Amino acid sequence: MLKQCLFVWLSVGLFYSYAYAFTVSPMNVILDCGANATGASFELKNGGDEPLVVDVKVGRRVVDLQGKEKVDFDQELKKSFTVFPPRVSLGPKDRKMVRLAARAVCGQPKELPYRVIFEQLPIKGTPSSSTRSEAKVNLMMKYLAALYVTPPGAKPSILISEIQSKGDRIQFKVQNQGTAHQVVKKFRLLAFSGQGDAPIAEISERELPEMAGQNFLAGNDRLIQGKWPIQLPKTVDKLVLKVDGA
Numbered sequence: 001m002l003k004q005c006l007f008v009w010l011s012v013g014l015f016y017s018y019a020y021a022f023t024v025s026p027m028n029v030i031l032d033c034g035a036n037a038t039g040a041s042f043e044l045k046n047g048g049d050e051p052l053v054v055d056v057k058v059g060r061r062v063v064d065l066q067g068k069e070k071v072d073f074d075q076e077l078k079k080s081f082t083v084f085p086p087r088v089s090l091g092p093k094d095r096k097m098v099r100l101a102a103r104a105v106c107g108q109p110k111e112l113p114y115r116v117i118f119e120q121l122p123i124k125g126t127p128s129s130s131t132r133s134e135a136k137v138n139l140m141m142k143y144l145a146a147l148y149v150t151p152p153g154a155k156p157s158i159l160i161s162e163i164q165s166k167g168d169r170i171q172f173k174v175q176n177q178g179t180a181h182q183v184v185k186k187f188r189l190l191a192f193s194g195q196g197d198a199p200i201a202e203i204s205e206r207e208l209p210e211m212a213g214q215n216f217l218a219g220n221d222r223l224i225q226g227k228w229p230i231q232l233p234k235t236v237d238k239l240v241l242k243v244d245g246a
Contacts, residue, residue, distance in 0.1 A: 002115050009114070012042065013146060013195070019124075021046075021047050021048050022044055022045060022046045022047065022052060022054060022090060022118075022120065022141060022213040023044070023045045023047065023140060024042055024043070024044055024118050024143045024145060025042065025043050025045075025059075025108050026094065026141070026144065027145045027146065028143070029038045029116075029145045029146065029147050029148070030143065030148045030150050030207055031105070031147070031148065031149045031203065032150055032152075033105075033106035033107070033149065033150060033151065033152060034150075034152030034153070035146065037102070038101065038102055039099060039101040039102050039117055039146075040060075040099075040100045040102075040147070041096070041097050041098070041099050041100070041121075042098045042099075042100070042116065042118075042145065043067050043095060043096075043097055043098075044088055044090060044095065044096050044097075044098060044118065045061065045090075045094075045095040046090035046092060046093060046094045046095070047093070048092065048093075049093070050091045050092060051089065051090065051091050051092060051094075051123065052090050052117065052120055053087060053088070053089050053090075053120070053121045053123055054057065054087070054088045054090065054118050054120055054121065054122065055086070055088055055117075055118075055119045055120075055121050056083050056087070056088065056098050056116065056117070056118055056119075057073070057086065057088050057116075057117050057119075058077055058080075058081045058083060058100070058114055058115055058116055058117070058147070059071035059072060059073050059077065059111075059114065059115045059117060060072040060073070060074070060077060060112075060115075061113040061115050061146075061217070063217055063220055063222070064102065065101055065221055065222060065223050066222075066223060067214070067222055067223075071115045071117065071144075079103070079104070080102065080103060080104060080105050081100060081101065081102055081103070081105070081114075082100070082101040082103070082187055083098065083099075083116075084098070084099050084100065087121075087126070092127050094213065095141055098118075100116065100147075100151065103152075105131065106149065106151065107151075108149070108229075109179065110151065110152060110178075110180075110218040111148050111150045111151065111154050111156065111179055111180045111181060111218040112148070112149045112156070112232065113146070113147070113148055113218075114146075114148070114149070115144045115145065116144075116145040116146075116147050116203075117142065117143070117144055117145075117147065118142065118143040118144075118145070119141075119142045119143075120140040120141045120142065121140070122140065127138075130183040142169075148180075148181060149246050150178060150180055153179075154178070154179040154180035154218070155178050155179060155180050156176055156178040156180050156181060156182035156216065156218065157176065157177045157178030157179075158174060158175070158176055158177075158178070158181075158216060158241045158243075159174075159175045159177055160172050160173070160174055160175075160180055160238075160239040160240070160241060161173050161175065163209055163236060163237060163238075163239060165228065165234055166225075167225055168227060169225060169226065169228055170208075170222070170225070170226055170227070170228045170229070170232070170235070171223060171225045172223075172224055172225065172239060173221055173223055173224075174214075174216055174221070174222045174224055174241075175221050175222075176216040176217060176218055176219065176220050176221075177219075178218055179218050180218055181216060181217045181218055181221075181244065182214055182215070182216045183213075183214075183215045183216075184211060184213070184214050184215075184241070184243055185205070185212060185213060185243075185244070186204070186205055186212075187204065187205055187211065187212070187241060187242060187243045187245040188190070188202055188203070188241075188242040188244070189203045189204075189208065189211075189239050189240070189241060189242075190202055190239070190240040190242060191203070191232055191233070191236040191239055192236070192237070192238040192239075192240070193235045193238070194235075194237070195234065195237055197205065200235070201229075201231050201232050201233060201236070202234055203224070203229045205234055207227070207229040207230075207231065207232075208224075208226050208227075208229055209228035210224060210225060211226070
C-alpha cells in the first residue's frame, strides 16, 4: 500500500492525487484464544495536510478455489466484534487509535479469518477541483488488514492432490486440512513417483513462482496453476510441501 502522497500527471492534463493519504498499523493481527486475547488496537496516521474521515468495519473473509477473495458482512459479526470508534476523523498530520473488542469468537475448532477494513470517505464541502487549471481527481484509499481468531495449539497441515499436466502447465489442489492458516513464501516441493520413498525432484519458489506468497486458510482448498518446472518429471504422482521457517 502507498505510504505517502502520490501524484500522477497524465498527458491529457488530469491530475490524480492521494493527497489525503493515511496509513494503518498493524496490517496483520492474530487473536490468540489460548492467551485469552480479547481484542486489538490499530493506529491510523494522516500523512497529508488535509483532514480526512475513515470508516472502519469487520468482515468475514472467504476465498474460493481459484483464490478469489470476498468479504461477507452479516448481523452475527456485530455480535462478535465491536469497533470503537467505527468512524475516525483525522486532522492534518494527526494520528488516532481504533480499538477492536472481540466477544464470543473463541471456542471454534479451527482458526477463523476476518478482514478489518479501513475506508476513506469523502468529506462534504471538500473542493472538487484544484486551483490549478488541470482537472483533479482525489482517489479514496482503502486498507484491508488481516485478522485471525486462533484456537489454542492451532497448526496448518497442507496436503497436495489432483496433480495434472495441462500441456506445458501444471495444476494441483492445495488443501489446508489443519486448524491455522499457512503463508507460503520460501518453500520446497518434494516430488515422488510410484512407491518410492526418495524424492525424484525438488522445486522451489524460483521454479514455481505462482505458489510463492499464497495464503492457505484453515479448512480451505485452492487450485494452483503454473508453468511445468523443467526439472519435474511427468511421472510425478505426489508432491509434499516443505515451508522454510515453518
